[in-house]
Amino acid sequence: MVDYSVLPYRPNVGAVLFNRDGLVLVARRADFPNAEGAPGGWQMPQGGIDDDEDPRGAVLRELAEEIGTDRAEIIGEHPAWMTYDLPPELIGRALGGRYRGQRQRWFALRFLGVDGDIRLDLDPHPEFDAWRWVALGDLPGLAVPFKREIYAVLAESFAGFAVSG
Numbered sequence: 001m002v003d004y005s006v007l008p009y010r011p012n013v014g015a016v017l018f019n020r021d022g023l024v025l026v027a028r029r030a031d032f033p034n035a036e037g038a039p040g041g042w043q044m045p046q047g048g049i050d051d052d053e054d055p056r057g058a059v060l061r062e063l064a065e066e067i068g069t070d071r072a073e074i075i076g077e078h079p080a081w082m083t084y085d086l087p088p089e090l091i092g093r094a095l096g097g098r099y100r101g102q103r104q105r106w107f108a109l110r111f112l113g114v115d116g117d118i119r120l121d122l123d124p125h126p127e128f129d130a131w132r133w134v135a136l137g138d139l140p141g142l143a144v145p146f147k148r149e150i151y152a153v154l155a156e157s158f159a160g161f162a163v164s165g
Helices: 055-067 136-142 145-157
Strands: 009-018 024-033 039-043 046-048 072-077 082-085 101-111 128-134
Touching: 009 055, 009 072, 024 055, 024 136, 046 055, 055 072, 055 101, 055 128, 082 145, 101 145, 128 136, 136 145
Parallel strands: 009 101
Antiparallel strands: 009 024, 009 046, 024 039, 024 128, 072 101, 082 101
């Protein structure tokens, strides 16, 4: 049994990617089954910050790695770092077993491309197997339980970006 209280949080960035209609991209984790054992775990693109990176550069890199495009511009930033703890059954397994959860900096981005620019198949080991555009307010209900609180905060924080244009 791992004593998670001694494990650190992994530095991480997240992208709330808005399209021209004010909808947000969510992608389904290929490696995170839902209650029925099928793929599940809808989330927004996110990932670790490398030692030599600033969070703004990291979020654009993560977009390119996870959804195959960096055709986006940063239009906002949540003012504080947020953390979440992994559920006990994932401690020691998820995040390489080295972290208790993640410490995240979240950015709002405007997608500058077209849907065809989103390519989940470019990575030889894709993290996601599907994606779609959803209303910002739907995010908490789509998230795995341990990320719902963060998604609810982001839905409120970035509500001004959820407009057509």
